[in-house]
Amino acid sequence: MLKFDVLAKDTSSHARRGTLTLNHGVVQTPIFMPVGTYGTVKGVMPRSLEEMGAQIILGNTFHLWMRPGLDVMQSFGGLHDFERWNKPILTDSGGFQVWSLGAMRKITEEGVTFASPVNGDKLFMSPEVSMQIQTTLNSDIVMQLDECTPYETKGHLTTEAEARKSMEMSRRWAVRSKDEFARLENPNALFGIVQGGMFTNLRQESLDALVEMNFPGYAVGGVSVGEPKDQMLEIMAHTPHRLPEHKPRYLMGVGTPEDLVQGVADGVDMFDCVMPTRNARNGTLFTRFGDLKIRNARHKADHGPLDSTCTCYTCAGHTRPDGTSSGGFSRAYLHHLDRCGEMLGPMLTTVHNLHYYLNLMREVREALEVGQFGAFRAKFKEDRARGV
Amino acid sequence: MLKFDVLAKDTSSHARRGTLTLNHGVVQTPIFMPVGTYGTVKGVMPRSLEEMGAQIILGNTFHLWMRPGLDVMQSFGGLHDFERWNKPILTDSGGFQVWSLGAMRKITEEGVTFASPVNGDKLFMSPEVSMQIQTTLNSDIVMQLDECTPYETKGHLTTEAEARKSMEMSRRWAVRSKDEFARLENPNALFGIVQGGMFTNLRQESLDALVEMNFPGYAVGGVSVGEPKDQMLEIMAHTPHRLPEHKPRYLMGVGTPEDLVQGVADGVDMFDCVMPTRNARNGTLFTRFGDLKIRNARHKADHGPLDSTCTCYTCAGHTRPDGTSSGGFSRAYLHHLDRCGEMLGPMLTTVHNLHYYLNLMREVREALEVGQFGAFRAKFKEDRARGV
Numbered sequence: 001m002l003k004f005d006v007l008a009k010d011t012s013s014h015a016r017r018g019t020l021t022l023n024h025g026v027v028q029t030p031i032f033m034p035v036g037t038y039g040t041v042k043g044v045m046p047r048s049l050e051e052m053g054a055q056i057i058l059g060n061t062f063h064l065w066m067r068p069g070l071d072v073m074q075s076f077g078g079l080h081d082f083e084r085w086n087k088p089i090l091t092d093s094g095g096f097q098v099w100s101l102g103a104m105r106k107i108t109e110e111g112v113t114f115a116s117p118v119n120g121d122k123l124f125m126s127p128e129v130s131m132q133i134q135t136t137l138n139s140d141i142v143m144q145l146d147e148c149t150p151y152e153t154k155g156h157l158t159t160e161a162e163a164r165k166s167m168e169m170s171r172r173w174a175v176r177s178k179d180e181f182a183r184l185e186n187p188n189a190l191f192g193i194v195q196g197g198m199f200t201n202l203r204q205e206s207l208d209a210l211v212e213m214n215f216p217g218y219a220v221g222g223v224s225v226g227e228p229k230d231q232m233l234e235i236m237a238h239t240p241h242r243l244p245e246h247k248p249r250y251l252m253g254v255g256t257p258e259d260l261v262q263g264v265a266d267g268v269d270m271f272d273c274v275m276p277t278r279n280a281r282n283g284t285l286f287t288r289f290g291d292l293k294i295r296n297a298r299h300k301a302d303h304g305p306l307d308s309t310c311t312c313y314t315c316a317g318h319t320r321p322d323g324t325s326s327g328g329f330s331r332a333y334l335h336h337l338d339r340c341g342e343m344l345g346p347m348l349t350t351v352h353n354l355h356y357y358l359n360l361m362r363e364v365r366e367a368l369e370v371g372q373f374g375a376f377r378a379k380f381k382e383d384r385a386r387g388v
Numbered sequence: 389m390l391k392f393d394v395l396a397k398d399t400s401s402h403a404r405r406g407t408l409t410l411n412h413g414v415v416q417t418p419i420f421m422p423v424g425t426y427g428t429v430k431g432v433m434p435r436s437l438e439e440m441g442a443q444i445i446l447g448n449t450f451h452l453w454m455r456p457g458l459d460v461m462q463s464f465g466g467l468h469d470f471e472r473w474n475k476p477i478l479t480d481s482g483g484f485q486v487w488s489l490g491a492m493r494k495i496t497e498e499g500v501t502f503a504s505p506v507n508g509d510k511l512f513m514s515p516e517v518s519m520q521i522q523t524t525l526n527s528d529i530v531m532q533l534d535e536c537t538p539y540e541t542k543g544h545l546t547t548e549a550e551a552r553k554s555m556e557m558s559r560r561w562a563v564r565s566k567d568e569f570a571r572l573e574n575p576n577a578l579f580g581i582v583q584g585g586m587f588t589n590l591r592q593e594s595l596d597a598l599v600e601m602n603f604p605g606y607a608v609g610g611v612s613v614g615e616p617k618d619q620m621l622e623i624m625a626h627t628p629h630r631l632p633e634h635k636p637r638y639l640m641g642v643g644t645p646e647d648l649v650q651g652v653a654d655g656v657d658m659f660d661c662v663m664p665t666r667n668a669r670n671g672t673l674f675t676r677f678g679d680l681k682i683r684n685a686r687h688k689a690d691h692g693p694l695d696s697t698c699t700c701y702t703c704a705g706h707t708r709p710d711g712t713s714s715g716g717f718s719r720a721y722l723h724h725l726d727r728c729g730e731m732l733g734p735m736l737t738t739v740h741n742l743h744y745y746l747n748l749m750r751e752v753r754e755a756l757e758v759g760q761f762g763a764f765r766a767k768f769k770e771d772r773a774r775g776v
Contacts, residue, residue, distance in 0.1 A: 040730050047714040050712075050714055071689065075689055318435060335456075342428050347433065347735065
């Protein structure tokens with residue numbers, strides 16, 4: 001099931017505030033969805049995710065198909081019980097990972113044949129197989145199998161003819177995904193994915209065809225695939241707001257904090273990206289006043305927190321009901337952990353970066369609720385440019 | 389300061405139940421102390437440590453001297469504020485790490501000259517330097533600089549003459565440690581360390597000399613250094629109970645759950661060991677019914693917890709005041725995390741193993757309080773032998 005309600009709309013942009021009701025709960029939009037590839041958001045305890053206000057997380061169909069495998073998933077009745085996350089989950093189709101196998105795979109209209117990167121077994125992925133796997137995972141939002149049109153094809157920029165061919169196959173696979181999803185009587189919600197590369201005319205064609213098919217929600221795929229920022233912004237400006245207003249819109253794989261705020265203005269409701277977790281492990285931290293590299297020697301003796309306005313465990317600590325407190329670490333300590341290669345380093349920075357993304361979306365929602373999104377955007381840009 | 393009170397004594401062994409009052413709080417003994425080498429107990433959040441009931445943790449003087457260095461430590465007023473741990477801390481003397489440098493160090497009566505493993509700087513460690521560093525760290529329990537007599541010396545079993553020479557130097561360094569500790573007006577508590585290798589006559593000599601010096605607490609060092617288990621048990625049976633009854637006794641670097649319970653019976657009050665944290669990262673988990681290797685394929689589809697009697701977050705989960713819950717993971721999930729090399733694997737197993745050790749000591753204390761330590765030991769052995 002899926003129910004989407006728009007609660008408020010911005011008057012000077014396409015931004016909107018909504019609620020998305022799914023089988024495992026209600027999601028307040030706009031929302032950022034942490035990525036939990038193998039059934040775990042890297043480096044963070046489920047309890048911390050919940051405390052930070054994560055409302056919906058991702059799982060990667062291809063990865064979970066390989067490990068632990070569908071027999072184990074089936075025995076748990078899906079991903080929720082396996083990873084002990086009882087809020088909504090969205091799974092991708094597995095297509096992107098199959099393409100990434102490069103020379104190890106062969107694509108036909110029917111589907112993709114490839115060798116398992118885990119044990120070499122010959123495997124087959126198709127719209128039907130993707131739906132079957134995602135049904136076993138029992139994710140609240142299921143993605144159609146699509147081809148993520150690359151920015152470059154065989155060493156040259158993908159041509160319009162190549163992008164059209166790819167988009168049209170994704171469109172046919174949308175039909176097959178929808179049919180199989182229905183045949184399986186999957187009780188969750190299937191999203192169609194708009195493709196079309198960097199060509200707005202193809203994006204419009206893709207969008208029109210998918211809207212005709214009446215999906216309960218739509219994604220914009222094939223952005224953040226290596227294109228220059230201005231081309232990404234062009235697609236973001238073109239596509240999301242043209243999707244049906246009463247249905248949720250998901251921009252796949254995007255992006256920086258600035259991209260998210262721009263995406264909201266462009267009418268996007270849902271985002272996912274590995275950036276907060278991956279950057280945390282690499283020591284690049286997001287703050288209200290710009291990004292910070294914890295490895296920089298200037299933090300060696302700095303007693304201050306990463307971000308004095310941040311309320312996460314890493315920056316501000318927690319106070320317990322009994323009045324005792326824990327956490328609230330200095331940049332000096334985080335610098336030291338990084339330098340010593342201690343696990344606690346990425347554990348604490350992951351909490352901070354995810355909290356930053358989730359809190360940014362919380363602030364966006366609050367601004368939309370009170371009709372102040374324009375002022376929020378201006379302040380956000382000014383703050384982020386200030387430097388940390 | 390240090391105040392030690394024996395609350396109860398076992399009638400059939402040397403075991404006792406006590407409280408140890410230090411500058412940063414009261415420790416219930418017998419106690420296991422998690423090891424936080426670089427100012428972090430590897431893989432675990434301070435908040436989790438507190439929730440598991442950790443009362444005192446270790447820091448390693450040598451490591452912290454190298455990184456972040458004394459200037460940073462000084463600026464934080466010591467290790468507590470740096471790592472945000474406001475309960476008691478014990479630091480070792482740094483001697484063990486200096487010996488471990490092997491060819492890179494030169495030992496004289498005065499002290500040890502060595503090259504920094506971090507930047508190659510020529511450095512000097514002596515009883516005085518160790519006391520100065522530990523004073524900067526402001527640890528609640530400071531250890532004298534000693535020489536940890538090895539089990540083998542230059543390819544042969546350490547002879548009595550070699551062990552005597554080593555023990556006598558440790559004894560002289562105890563005097564210098566005590567003098568420097570007093571000169572620095574360190575407000576914490578200094579422990580003397582009994583050495584003597586595998587020779588009980590030397591252990592007795594060392595013990596007598598240190599008791600004469602009237603330390604507020606005593607450690608037994610130089611065990612768990614590669615000797616056969618029966619020799620370790622011989623020293624454990626000989627030395628701890630001969631130390632002054634009204635002072636705390638610390639067995640350094642020991643050991644397995646069985647070793648801890650035996651150590652308590654031998655009159656030990658305090659233990660430290662990297663085993664629970666290191667084994668957790670290697671996938672060897674302690675349970676009431678024996679040890680378990682999570683990598684074993686038999687756990688692949690096992691829905692049960694590591695230990696159905698365990699109350700840790702990993703096994704049983706937490707229920708929040710609002711009634712929601714989190715955690716309580718299956719062996720199948722932990723097996724999957726390990727197989728995928730996901731950080732959450734060692735994070736969850738570290739919580740479990742530390743909880744196991746801390747809970748074991750809690751059960752020991754409860755048994756001592758009600759005069760049932762003998763029955764507890766019998767049940768403990770029976771349970772652990774059952775198999776998991």
